[in-house]
Amino acid sequence: MARDTLTADRIIRAAIGLLDREGMDGLNMRSLAQQLGSAATAVYWHIKTKDDLVRLAGDAIWHEVELPDLDATDWRTAATAHAGGMHAMLTRHPWLVQAFGSHLLHGPGQARHNDLGLAIYEKAGFTADDADRAAATVFTYVLGSALGPAAQVSLNRRLSKNGANAEQLMADAMTRATETARQFPRLRERLDTPAATEYAAAPDNTFAFGLQCLLDGFEARLTADRTGPRG
Known part of the structure; x- marks a missing residue:
């Protein structure tokens, strides 16, 4: 070409x-x-430069995340869709999680989501400063939730490139981790439940559970602010 x-x-x-x-x-x-x-x-x-390329590629994939229509939905539905869309995007492109720790990332794709996050929590009733804090809290949670799967992809790739049998190494490590975990009563009880498949696996719907707990906390704070004593 x-x-x-x-x-x-x-x-x-x-x-x-x-x-x-x-x-x-x-x-x-x-x-x-x-x-x-x-x-x-x-x-x-x-x-x-390569740094410019990573920044541009990282910003481009933010456009994959559909923006909820704040005029057509309530703030919690919008917040759930926004966070879920970000989490799905980071799961599809796990390298972006790593890039957040090694590159200066910015651009219109990411900015439009930052702006929407502020709009969501302002609609909820937060002041401008608290809307900023709420949006940052949710983003930190989304990024942290995507970190584990991203690290797993990176580890598997590194082990495979070194000529190792990645699946066998991971299986051996998981066996040792499980043996260690069984020395502790709560971990042992968890591992003995039918739903537990392996020590490191999170229960189903963990991301959705944590997100809804965050939003519950936001809603409780807003309610307390509205109904609390006025000085």
């Missing part, structure tokens, strides 16, 4: 695919150029 047939958008889309397959460690301009059928210098003509 000649340089003048490349566009920044095509490069970004190719980078997202490469990041999904190979993770942050697998992204380099040479591999990306080969995938595009171009020279690395042609890629640099459109996007100057």
Whole structure:
């Protein structure tokens, strides 16, 4: 592909695919150029650095998250849909979780979601400062919930690239972890329940449970603010 047939958008889309397959460690301009059928210098003509590429790719995938219509729904429904959409996006693209800790990420895709988060919690009745705190709390929860699956993907990829049998290594580690866990009464009881499949597995609907607990807390705080004594 000649340089003048490349566009920044095509490069970004190719980078997202490469990041999904190979993770942050697998992204380099040479591999990306080969995938595009171009020279690395042609890629640099459109996007100057790898850091710029990660920032642009990271912002592009925020557009996958559908924005709830605040005029057509209540704040809790909107908050649940917004957080769930973010969590699903981060699960599809686990490299973005890692990028938050290693790159300066910003852009219109992420900004539109930040703006919506403020609008959701302002609609709920929070002051501007508390809406900012509520939105940040939910985002931190979403990001933390996506961290475990992202780390698992990264670990499996690293073990496989080192020529190891990733599945066997993980199975052996899980066996040892389970043996250790059985030394503690509450963990042992949990492992002996029919629903427990392995030590590290979270129960079903854990993300939804935690999110609704957060929103319950927000609602209780708003109710207390409305009904509490006035000084």
